[in-house]
Amino acid sequence: MRKFRVGAVGAGGIFKIAHVPGWKALPDVEIYAVCDVDLARARDIALEVGATHVTTDYRELVKLDLDAVDVCTPNKVHTPAVLAALEAGKHVLCEKPLAVSTEEVRAMGELADRKKLKLMTAQHFRFASSALAIKSWADAGHLGEVYHARVRAMRRALVPTTPGFIDANLAGGGPCMDIGVHALDTCMWVMGFPKPLRVTGTTKVNFAKGHKIHGMWGEWDRQRFSVEDFAAGFVHFENGATMTLEAAWLGHQTENEDMSFQLFGTEGGVKWPSGEYASVAGKTFVQGTLTYWQRIERPHSEEIRAFYECVVNNRPSPVPWTETIKVIAILEAIYESERKGREVTVKL
Ligand SMILES: NC(=O)c1ccc[n+]([C@@H]2O[C@H](COP(=O)([O-])OP(=O)(O)OC[C@H]3O[C@@H](n4cnc5c(N)ncnc54)[C@H](O)[C@@H]3O)[C@@H](O)[C@H]2O)c1
Numbered sequence: 001m002r003k004f005r006v007g008a009v010g011a012g013g014i015f016k017i018a019h020v021p022g023w024k025a026l027p028d029v030e031i032y033a034v035c036d037v038d039l040a041r042a043r044d045i046a047l048e049v050g051a052t053h054v055t056t057d058y059r060e061l062v063k064l065d066l067d068a069v070d071v072c073t074p075n076k077v078h079t080p081a082v083l084a085a086l087e088a089g090k091h092v093l094c095e096k097p098l099a100v101s102t103e104e105v106r107a108m109g110e111l112a113d114r115k116k117l118k119l120m121t122a123q124h125f126r127f128a129s130s131a132l133a134i135k136s137w138a139d140a141g142h143l144g145e146v147y148h149a150r151v152r153a154m155r156r157a158l159v160p161t162t163p164g165f166i167d168a169n170l171a172g173g174g175p176c177m178d179i180g181v182h183a184l185d186t187c188m189w190v191m192g193f194p195k196p197l198r199v200t201g202t203t204k205v206n207f208a209k210g211h212k213i214h215g216m217w218g219e220w221d222r223q224r225f226s227v228e229d230f231a232a233g234f235v236h237f238e239n240g241a242t243m244t245l246e247a248a249w250l251g252h253q254t255e256n257e258d259m260s261f262q263l264f265g266t267e268g269g270v271k272w273p274s275g276e277y278a279s280v281a282g283k284t285f286v287q288g289t290l291t292y293w294q295r296i297e298r299p300h301s302e303e304i305r306a307f308y309e310c311v312v313n314n315r316p317s318p319v320p321w322t323e324t325i326k327v328i329a330i331l332e333a334i335y336e337s338e339r340k341g342r343e344v345t346v347k348l
Pocket of ligand 1: 122162
C-alpha cells in the first residue's frame with residue numbers, strides 16, 4: 001500500500017534531531033524526498049531515512065508526488081518554500097517562526113485556505129505535558145479573566161552559531177523571533193489568543209559584537225551578526241489584558257535559560273513550565289502544582305503526529321495560521337517600535 005509521502009526542505013539540526021524521529025514513529029509515513037542547498041547533507045539524511053529523491057531546489061521537490069512538505073530551513077526561506085509547496089497542492093508543516101512578518105503569514109494562510117490545504121506552525125511546546133496541564137486547567141476556568149502575562153525567553157550564553165540564526169538576511173530576527181516565539185505562542189494559546197492592539201518594544205545588541213560573555217555553544221561570526229541579542233516589549237490587548245515579553249541569547253543571569261511565562265487572572269495565577277498555581281479560598285491562600293495525566297516524552301513527535309492526523313482525517317490545523325499571525329504581529333511590532341522610537345499599532 002502506498003504510504004503517506006513527506007518531502008523535507010532543510011535537512012539541518014532540527015530536522016535531523018526532532019523531525020526524523022517524529023516521522024519515523026508513524027508507521028504509515030515515509031520521508032520520500034529530501035531537499036537541502038547543501039547536497040551532501042541532503043544525501044546523508046536521505047540515506048539515513050531511505051528517501052528516494054534528493055535535490056538542492058525546493059521548487060523541484062514540490063513537483064514530486066508528495067502528500068506533505070516539512071519546511072525546516074532558516075526563517076527567511078520559510079515563506080518562499082511554503083508558498084511553493086502550497087501552490088503545488090501539498091499540505092505543509094513549517095518550523096517556527098512561520099514567517100517574520102504578518103504579511104507573509106497572511107499570504108501563506110490565505111493560499112492554504114483557498115486551496116483547502118493544511119498549514120501548521122511547528123510550535124512543539126504546545127504538545128508538552130507542562131503546557132497541556134496548564135491549558136486544560138485554564139480552560140476549566142481556574143484563571144478567571146487573565147489581566148496580565150509575563151513572558152520570558154532569556155538565555156545566559158546560548159547563541160545559535162550558524163548563519164541561519166545570526167545573519168538578519170536569513171533569520172529576520174534574533175532571540176525575539178527565535179525563542180521569544182516559543183514562550184509567546186504557548187502563553188497566547190493558554191490565554192485564548194486575545195487580539196493584540198498596541199506594542200512598545202526595544203531590540204538591542206548588548207554583548208554579541210564583543211567578547212564579554214562566551215557562548216556555551218561556541219563561537220559565532222561577530223562581523224556577520226546582524227540581529228538583536230536582547231529584546232523586550234509591552235503589549236496591550238483588545239480585552240484589556242497586558243503583557244511583558246523579554247527575549248535574549250546573552251545576558252548576566254544565573255539561569256542558563258529561563259523559558260517561562262506567568263499568568264495573572266481574576267480567579268488564579270499560574271507559571272509555565274513549572275505548573276505552580278496560586279489562588280484564594282475565603283481567608284486561605286491556595287497553591288500547588290499542576291500535573292498532566294500523561295507524561296509526554298517527545299513533544300516534537302506529538303506535534304508531527306498531530307499534523308499527520310489533521311491531514312489524513314481532514315481536521316483543522318492544530319496550530320493554525322490565524323493564531324500564528326497574532327504571535328508574529330506582536331514580534332514584528334517590537335522591531336517596528338524600536339525603529340520608530342514609540343508605541344505602534346499592531347498590524348492585524
Ligand atoms: N522547534 C524547535 O525546537 C526548533 C529548534 C531549532 C530550530 N528551529 C527552527 O528550524 C529552522 C531550522 O533551524 P535549524 O536549527 O535546523 O538550522 P540549521 O542551520 O541546522 O539547518 C537549516 C538547513 O536548511 C538548509 N537550507 C538553507 N537554505 C535552504 C534552501 N533555500 N533550500 C533548502 N535548504 C536550505 C541549510 O543548508 C541547513 O541544512 C529555523 O526556522 C529554526 O527557527 C526550531
